[in-house]
Amino acid sequence: MRIRDMPLRVKQRIAATAILIPMAAVSMYSLSQLSSLKDDISAINTVLLRRANVIAQLNLDAASLRVNQLQHASIRSSEQKQMIADTMIAVIDRINRNLDVYDSLRTNPKAVLSNPIRERAVYASFDRNWERYLDLSFQILDLSDANRSAAAFELLNDDARTLFALFSGELQELSQINTQDAEETSLRAEQTFVSARNRILATLLITVVAALGLGIVVIRQLTGGLEKLLAAARRVADGDLSTAVEIDGRDEIGKLAQSFNWMLSSLRKSTDDTRRQAAELRDQQAVLRTKNGELESALKQVRAAQQQLILSEKMASLGHLTAGIAHEIKNPLNFVNNFAQLSADIASELREELEAARDKTVAEVIDSTDELLEDLQSNARKINEHGQRADRIVRSMLEHSRGKSGETQPVELNTFVEEYVNLAFHGMRATQQDFNVEIRRNYDNGAGPVELVPQEMGRVLINLLNNAFYAVHERGKREPDNKPFVEIATERKGDRVVIRVSDNGGGIPADLEKRVFEPFFSTKPTGKGTGLGLSLSFEIVRDGHGGLLTLDNRPGDGATFEVRIPAKSPSSSESNLSQHAASR
Amino acid sequence: MCQCRTQIGLRCRLTSLALLGVLAIGGLNPSAAQIAVVAHQQVPADSPSRRELLDYYTGDIQTWTNGRRVVLYDLRNNEQMRTAFYDYLGKTSSRMKAIWLRRKLSGEGAPPLLADDEHQLVDTISRTEGSIGFAHLDLADSLKMKVLLVIPDPAENN
Numbered sequence: 058m059r060i061r062d063m064p065l066r067v068k069q070r071i072a073a074t075a076i077l078i079p080m081a082a083v084s085m086y087s088l089s090q091l092s093s094l095k096d097d098i099s100a101i102n103t104v105l106l107r108r109a110n111v112i113a114q115l116n117l118d119a120a121s122l123r124v125n126q127l128q129h130a131s132i133r134s135s136e137q138k139q140m141i142a143d144t145m146i147a148v149i150d151r152i153n154r155n156l157d158v159y160d161s162l163r164t165n166p167k168a169v170l171s172n173p174i175r176e177r178a179v180y181a182s183f184d185r186n187w188e189r190y191l192d193l194s195f196q197i198l199d200l201s202d203a204n205r206s207a208a209a210f211e212l213l214n215d216d217a218r219t220l221f222a223l224f225s226g227e228l229q230e231l232s233q234i235n236t237q238d239a240e241e242t243s244l245r246a247e248q249t250f251v252s253a254r255n256r257i258l259a260t261l262l263i264t265v266v267a268a269l270g271l272g273i274v275v276i277r278q279l280t281g282g283l284e285k286l287l288a289a290a291r292r293v294a295d296g297d298l299s300t301a302v303e304i305d306g307r308d309e310i311g312k313l314a315q316s317f318n319w320m321l322s323s324l325r326k327s328t329d330d331t332r333r334q335a336a337e338l339r340d341q342q343a344v345l346r347t348k349n350g351e352l353e354s355a356l357k358q359v360r361a362a363q364q365q366l367i368l369s370e371k372m373a374s375l376g377h378l379t380a381g382i383a384h385e386i387k388n389p390l391n392f393v394n395n396f397a398q399l400s401a402d403i404a405s406e407l408r409e410e411l412e413a414a415r416d417k418t419v420a421e422v423i424d425s426t427d428e429l430l431e432d433l434q435s436n437a438r439k440i441n442e443h444g445q446r447a448d449r450i451v452r453s454m455l456e457h458s459r460g461k462s463g464e465t466q467p468v469e470l471n472t473f474v475e476e477y478v479n480l481a482f483h484g485m486r487a488t489q490q491d492f493n494v495e496i497r498r499n500y501d502n503g504a505g506p507v508e509l510v511p512q513e514m515g516r517v518l519i520n521l522l523n524n525a526f527y528a529v530h531e532r533g534k535r536e537p538d539n540k541p542f543v544e545i546a547t548e549r550k551g552d553r554v555v556i557r558v559s560d561n562g563g564g565i566p567a568d569l570e571k572r573v574f575e576p577f578f579s580t581k582p583t584g585k586g587t588g589l590g591l592s593l594s595f596e597i598v599r600d601g602h603g604g605l606l607t608l609d610n611r612p613g614d615g616a617t618f619e620v621r622i623p624a625k626s627p628s629s630s631e632s633n634l635s636q637h638a639a640s641r
Numbered sequence: 642m643c644q645c646r647t648q649i650g651l652r653c654r655l656t657s658l659a660l661l662g663v664l665a666i667g668g669l670n671p672s673a674a675q676i677a678v679v680a681h682q683q684v685p686a687d688s689p690s691r692r693e694l695l696d697y698y699t700g701d702i703q704t705w706t707n708g709r710r711v712v713l714y715d716l717r718n719n720e721q722m723r724t725a726f727y728d729y730l731g732k733t734s735s736r737m738k739a740i741w742l743r744r745k746l747s748g749e750g751a752p753p754l755l756a757d758d759e760h761q762l763v764d765t766i767s768r769t770e771g772s773i774g775f776a777h778l779d780l781a782d783s784l785k786m787k788v789l790l791v792i793p794d795p796a797e798n799n
Contacts, residue, residue, distance in 0.1 A: 142746040142747070143746075143747075145746050146743050146746050146747055149739050149742060149743045149746070150743065152739060153736060153739050153740065153743075156736065156739075184733060184735050185735075187735050188733075188734055188735035188738055191735060191738040191739055191742055192738065194742055195738075195741075195742060195745065195752060198742070198745060198746065
């Protein structure tokens with residue numbers, strides 16, 4: 058595997074190892090050199106210098122012993138002799154201790170002697186001469202104690218002196234040996250230090266250079282790839298999707314570049330797709346716009362159809378109304394015609410009476426014609442009465458047709474309701490000759506005047522009454538024994554009035570009850586109703602009068618519709634009411 | 642160590658004889674290679690330790706347990722044996738002499754008496770109460786003296 062193909066963590070580990078191993082080696086080497094240095098210094102301090110020091114001390118003590126021996130021999134005072142003897146005891150003790158110390162230091166492994174054979178030979182010679190000196194010291198002490206100073210001096214200055222010179226020289230030689238060892242060890246320590254320092258510095262330098270080189274290589278490999286990626290990312294950010302990153306190697310950076318290229322490829326594909334989809338979207342938008350136009354056109358048509366339907370509904374109610382009005386007018390007209398015919402007959406009879414009474418007196422004429430005249434007068438009154446009634450009906454119809462839509466007027470509720478009950482009933486009778494129903498009127502005398510839009514509310518009442526009449530009539534067909542009735546009631550409840558239309562028809566199936574106020578919903582057979590009656594009535598009551606139209610359904614046994622509206626329209630004013638009253 | 646205070650105990654004698662017997666059977670020529678620490682027969686000591694032996698020879702112990710003075714003997718003209726003996730005690734001959742000189746200066750004691758040779762030494766010891774010395778084992782007459790200890794003579798072995 059090539060190095061550039063290795064994962065970054067492996068490269069990192071190799072670089073770290075390459076740096077750490079020399080550093081560890083340098084550290085280990087430094088530690089070993091330091092340890093060696095420490096051993097040398099310790100050997101110098103604790104062994105070599107002590108050895109030299111002990112030898113020097115031995116030499117001094119040996120000299121001191123000799124001087125004291127000379128003094129001891131030269132004086133006669135026993136007290137002074139004892140004092141000098143005490144001094145000599147101390148010197149001998151010191152010599153013995155130092156010899157013990159030297160014996161232990163000679164074999165100390167910390168500082169092996171550079172020339173042990175020579176040292177052993179010198180020390181053995183010293184020991185022999187020192188022993189011989191001690192042998193003489195016994196004799197000298199005996200002579201001195203016996204105050205034989207001359208003999209003592211003779212020994213001291215002759216054999217003892219020779220021996221002293223010998224072992225003193227040997228002690229000096231031992232001192233030289235140890236001093237030389239100390240110097241050599243010191244020199245070796247210094248050389249060790251210099252050598253270690255130079256090697257550590259060299260190794261450190263090599264390590265630093267190697268670490269820098271490796272670091273530069275690794276960083277170049279890392280940053281080179283990253284810089285290419287960064288440049289490519291900038292080109293992509295500027296909108297150039299045709300770019301691609303070319304990085305050799307299969308490490309993380311290489312894989313990242315590969316992923317980047319894949320991502321770019323996907324992005325190009327995705328962008329192409331998006332463009333194509335945008336074009337398709339634009340086409341679809343155009344189609345949608347066309348469809349929208351068509352839908353708007355269809356909506357217009359639907360609205361027109363709806364208006365047509367509403368108009369049909371109005372026409373249907375107007376049909377009922379017209380039939381009722383025709384019937385209402387027909388009655389007084391019949392009366393007028395009949396009484397007019399009767400009056401004509403009476404007039405003929407009166408003419409005959411008057412021609413026959415040419416010879417009679419006025420009183421007799423009056424008597425004979427008075428009855429006819431009264432009948433004539435009565436007929437004229439009745440003609441007038443029924444004519445006025447017809448006039449009233451026509452005027453009412455005119456008012457009904459001329460009234461502005463949405464304009465409230467004060468009306469006497471009971472009269473208003475009764476008028477529409479009659480219109481509706483006769484309208485029904487006009488279309489259904491066999492229709493018969495008991496109309497129960499339950500008017501509240503205190504219902505009083507109400508402000509409403511007569512045209513609109515009249516349409517509501519016509520609708521409710523027609524439905525009630527239809528329901529009882531249909532049930533009558535199915536159940537001939539059922540005695541149909543429709544009850545119309547009015548009621549004043551505080552500032553509101555209630556108009557209630559109940560019937561004992563078939564009611565509305567429970568599952569359809571909730572839909573009765575929906576537009577185009579009808580329980581009547583097709584062609585019998587538009588399905589807009591109750592829907593329009595609901596809107597008229599709620600939106601036109603701020604009231605409520607509710608249903609109390611009794612499926613199979615009839616239904617009650619209740620109109621509840623404010624007695625006084627919030628939008629009307631007293632002046633309107635008074636003006637309307639004056640015009641009437 | 643046998644605590645023979647007033648007279649030579651039978652047990653001490655038997656111990657010495659047994660020691661000599663063992664040495665005579667076990668060694669090829671033990672008397673030639675071994676040094677015996679001998680003492681007067683009435684010395685109340687038996688197999689003293691090295692430390693005790695050193696204390697006798699440095700003057701730190703100057704009387705036996707029976708109150709008699711310890712009389713030390715050394716050889717004048719046998720350097721090898723002296724060196725071997727004092728090596729056994731952990732001292733050099735010169736160091737022992739320095740110690741004795743110190744004793745002499747302080748008046749606490751005297752250096753060992755010097756025998757000219759081993760024959761004189763064993764003879765003297767057999768006759769001197771409280772005496773102690775060293776000689777080759779073959780010269781130690783167990784009937785005349787007490788053999789307290791036998792130590793190898795490295796010089797002879799070499």
